[in-house]
Amino acid sequence: MKEVDQSVSLSLCADIAWVPLVQSLVEQGAPVFGLDQNKTLRLVMAVEEIVAHLANTAPGTRIQLNLKPGGWHVLADFAFTADPSELWAMTIAARSDTFVPEGMDHLGLLLASCMVDGFTVHLEGEVVHLALRQDLTYLPASPGKAKPVRQRGELAIDSSPEPALIKLACLRSLEFYPSFKLHQAFSMPGKAADMVAKGDLSMAVALDGVGALMGMICWHVSSDQSIGFFGPYVFAGGEKTASGLTDHLIHCIARTRAMGLFSELATDDLPMGAFESLGHFDLIQPKGKKLCREVWYRHLGEDMGASVWAHPSMVNFLEKCYDQQVLMRDIRQTDGLGERLPRRSVFSAILRPEAGEVTLLPMVTGEDAKECVALHVETLNRKNFSNIFFKLDLAHGWQASLGGVLMETGFKPRLVLPYGGKSDVVVFQHV
Template sequence: MTASLPTHHTASASFPFAAPFLPLALDFAEKATAAFGFGQREIAGLVLAVEEIYSCYLNQLAGIASIDLRLDDERYQLRLDIRFRMAHPMLQAFNLTYRIDPDDEDSLAGLGLMIAARSVTRLSIEFGSDEQVCLQLIREREYPKATMIARPEAPSAAVVRLHAPSREDLLFFGGLLASGQHDFLPAFLERPQMAADMVDGGALGAILASVGETLAGGVFWRRLSESTVELYGPYLLYPDDEDDLLTRLLDDAVGRISRSGARALLRRQGPLPGYERFFDFLGELDLASTPVAGGAGQTVVWPHYYKQLREESGGVVYAEPRFAAFLRAEYDRLCLPRQVRETSTAGQRVGQRIGQNSGDDSVLSVDFEHRRSLATLRLLAKGNDLAENLAAHLGLLANERIGNVLVEIDSGRDEEIGFVSVLYDAGFLPRLLIPDAGRGDLVVFAR
């Protein structure tokens, strides 16, 4: 399966963490990004992020031994890891809620980090032992939207052929999709050159179906996490009364993915009639289709389907009593072999031990999907201000008229389990469990 086999290139360099080496680090970021074939906009974004992060932490602490930069070219995106050692790095400026007060020198100190976070597509933070910090910045290549291509007449009965698409096939298929109505089309299919680059780079698996000479459908998949593959589609361009094409595409895709080493397959791109043969039904989320301030809008249901790909997955989850009750019910319904151990302080207890940032400042990430007025929050770094930080994010999202706010918790990350009680206190409840989708299972909270 190509989605599990990224074939990309890497450039890395290590610099003394000192001001004279900043130009060299910037030069490295710029030239490596250009050498990987990225354009001026992507180069400018990444170089700016490196400059701001380097300068900010250089100012915060003197005497740090070195800073490592590593660029991974994944064709459709660049991944930049910035690694250094620091006991309590300033992180709060990575929050979307961070604001600069020109009269407050402390807030000005975070300006660079705020700029860095906004100049890339995604940012994540990891903490390791011995005060290791890794900031991972991702900058996606910019792609044009698909050009609509009128669909030919529905093909008459002919031989159905499943095939791995060429680049041209993908661009053509994207154009055909663009001419129809698909509520759950991922960005890479709205911009099929992105899909083509992802397939070339091994980040996306794809199978297209042709009936005779006519492209009639396709299915796609990519890694969501180390253990989970997400499936997109099947997208069918013509009526499929007996579900024949749908079944063939799913059987073929599932067969390929099942030998990829992934533990789970997730599908969440809209309802799938007759899903039972392929998937477990995890549940559905109700999304308001219009912003809160827009009054009573329609509710759109968002179903989630799951298929376990390996026969055993076992595991132990620590959870506070309310959360434990939810987990037990879901694990029982899905027949998943997990042991739930009840504790009131699981997150706090182990979160400290694994070297998690234990300062005052928590960091939350926000993924926006404006078309569905949806924001998904995830915990990047725990801190003593978590409840206030969550409240501030919710306030900001309300002001932005975001109608649907979800929070994802990874049961395999102890510090996130510690976030659960904060969520309950803020009126969130667990709505959906997605097995194996993180280090452990993901639980989606909503209000």
């Protein structure tokens, strides 16, 4: 049965007089999509602040607001034409700047970013798309002590596990593996089950002859041409379980248009013979222990070559990576030549507090890019994020041009994810 589109839309001009209407839309609509009262009120406040900000900074501009159910979250999706750099106060490093005279007018944006569970910004021509995400409320897992399981009968792979089995697999993974090896949703098994039901996460489990859970692997679409996976998580059966789950994953992905399969969080149980190493990250754990995390990759189709952008300081690194991966790439150099840029930069942050990790993504590159990067690093270090990454999609010259700024502020290019975004993605780590 085709899924019914339950989203609701509102088109209005940026005027403070329309704030009550926007409040009413979210207050009445979000509970229909599953948000509880507290989460709904927080989303109402965030949406109100966005409209009020636009009424102040871009009065009269048209605003398209779509309220959408996401299965495990609710999205308030804005589209408008305005200066995107005005959204700088929503970034994680803006907390101190908002209390200077220039920043006081942007306190509403700071409040909006604090009220929601996440947000994204991207540009399509002159149109700014801002999406506020509010997750549904889920109970955290209470895993017990890992107990060994004895396999009985032949191993079988279930590619469509029921919700109860998904939740059990999450609990088992919490029992058998440290948190930095796990998808964040595993700590809330109900959320993971809803993500699978929505199609934002795929999962397969291994069962023995009597239906006992032997292991699990999961994956998600990282881009139109690449798949990121987690695992395999083995609870019993050793190499046979790991190989069965990995082979099933490769078989499923081979039927898609994806060009590459890479590990975001591969476990030590991954059969390495089926993958090649793209490089590694040096991770600092909460108690100061250092770990080496290898990133594994498998190419799935014939590479026809591509053109990518690169800052001149990145060219040697990219040429070495492409030579090792035997990928044909036309590297076009780009750097700032005095062209006009937005005054402020906007970066988003994907946080993993349990592992002290954060990944920064550029949304708007402004004149203050170097200062903004440095401020983000300072802020994140102060918040005990010891592992700071930055991803650039080389399909976009404006993103690639940030490479020089990143290397000047202590970042080092670590590896390239082929087809990790619209094109290849280079991953930097702050060292």
